[in-house]
Amino acid sequence: MEAQKAYQYKFTVVTPVYKVEEYLEETIESVLNQTIGFEENIQMILVNDGSPDRSEEICLKYQKQYPDNIIYLKKENGGVSSARNESFPHIQGKYVNFLDSDDKWAADAFEIIYPFFEKNQNKTDVVGARKRFFEGRNDYHHLDYKFETTKVVYLQTQYDYVQLDVTSSFVKAEVLKRHRFCTELKYGEDSAFINEVLLEKCTLGLVCEALHYYRKRKNETSALQNELKSDSYYVNSPKYYHKALIEKSLEQYKTVPEFIQYAVMYDLGWRIRKDIRSYVTDDRAESYKKHIQEILQYIEERVIMNQRIMYKDAMIYALSLKYDRDIRKEIIYDMGKLLFHNIELLNLSQTSNIIILTSMEVKDQTVCLEGRVNTWLPEEDYEIYTEVKGKRSPLSCFDLKEFDKMGLDGVCHKGRGFRLEIPVGKKEWDLTFSIWYRNIYRKKVRFAFDSTIPLNDEETSYYYQNFCLIRKDKKRLICKHMGRRERLEYEKAYQSTLARTGRKNLIPFRKWYMLLKELKKKEIWLAADNLSQCQESPVPAVQYLSEKRKAGTRMYFVSEKSCPAVKEAGKYGKVLAYGSFRHKILFLLSDKIIVSGKHKDDMDVFGEQGTYMKDLYQFETVFLE
Structure with missing residues (x-):
């Protein structure tokens, strides 16, 4: 009870701010709208890391609105780690979340997390929530397999239940006295930090009902390419992330716990699949490769082979890097199984995707x-x-x-x-x-x-x-x-x-298709883009059909609601209600489907059930760029 009285708030949310004026309000609002009650229970610290855009104006607006709850700090640009560290002296909440400035929380997340952490505070210092992508993707993180139930995991036995970020985590404020984010790291700084904390108790709380939304931006390709050209990626990450965790483990336990091995290997699994010689000099590439090989000496073979996210070919390549030779030459055959050091690499009698x-x-x-x-x-x-x-x-x-x-x-x-x-x-x-x-x-x-x-x-x-x-x-x-x-x-x-x-709902469409296919006499062209969601003018599909239409062809467009594009499309063909029965039937009967490149993933009007209808798809697809 004494520890409880030492904290003014149940939670502190720390958000570094840099060039995020487009997303920042949505992030802050997700904290303000927590059902646990913002003003009574949550402190928020906004750290402006020298952002040159309107981010400061947004921060000050909310700080003025909630002066007792929101602290605004401003510093010269020094990176996300230095911004987070800046907040430490000001933290007044019992549990701390380091929320990225373009992510957000489900409204009831804190209300769900708090009683779980209170009940298990003697067992663990870190609690993780489920992580769902939004914007560029609409699914869960690769590590979502951890969340089949709400529980405290003992990482020494369930070493593949790793936590790799802080933005979907909550950490006890009291343990922050012993830890800081590494300012030398630009990549992997949150994984290095959270796993250093996890080393203390080797336990992790997991709450499957609490949901964190991670923004997967649509334009991340250029950022990835810049990352692969950065010296920090090749020098600092291996030194201050991978090696630092290994050295910390050896210092505390005289060995490297398997969950640390797994976390490091998870990151290496992405790194070893990149042809880095396309981005850096041969000398830099060779030096980086040696760093990777040194780190692999601390990762056991079975930890490599038990990676859930890595493809088998990447595992084999990792083993070859570890031993600095092509281990495929040393495979032993035994009753249909291919073995290396008595570890099964492949069962030829059971494989289904050669x-x-x-x-x-x-x-x-x-x-x-x-x-x-x-x-x-x-x-x-x-x-x-x-x-x-x-x-x-x-x-x-x-x-x-x-x-x-x-x-x-x-x-x-x-x-x-x-x-x-x-x-x-x-x-x-x-x-x-x-x-x-x-x-x-x-x-x-x-x-x-x-x-x-x-x-x-x-x-x-x-x-x-x-x-x-x-x-x-x-x-x-x-x-x-x-x-x-x-x-x-x-x-x-x-x-x-x-x-x-x-899947009984699909049967009427198949029956009508069988009947109408026999009666069909004219070609059907369907523009699959939802006109009400098209921002371009003129709409590419409308322009295409206006130029390519031919006599005797029946042309159709689709839209959820009335809009200027509907009137224009009506000059060349009929406009159907998007997702309607008729839309789906004509989709099946079409000879040509026209879709713009940006909407091609949404082309199939049957959605996920299209898997069970695609035997009827015998149309030509035209992708417009």
């Missing part, structure tokens, strides 16, 4: 397939074979540069693509793939579909085009010449699957 089909089309009574080989195995160690109509043939591959796997020295695993053209014929046939590994293992393998393939994982899924029906059965791709009436039996089975799996 072969990925990326394109499927039937034209001129020929099934045309494209795909890629998705494996980190050395090319000389394996061979892929196809078998069609009882005839086995080696798969002929070509370089597919867009799928090259990059490392610190450039390409570490080459992308490999293939094309197959198989006559349909009158009899049913199937296609299978098999892998032959070092001439000691031969077995058919499952294959996977890219999202563009018009099949899904449902057992009754099929694709019908030009009197050819294609479906998948475990390790086989089955093809059969088929008339429309026989096709309806497969459609009936698929609709039954949709009804059984909770």
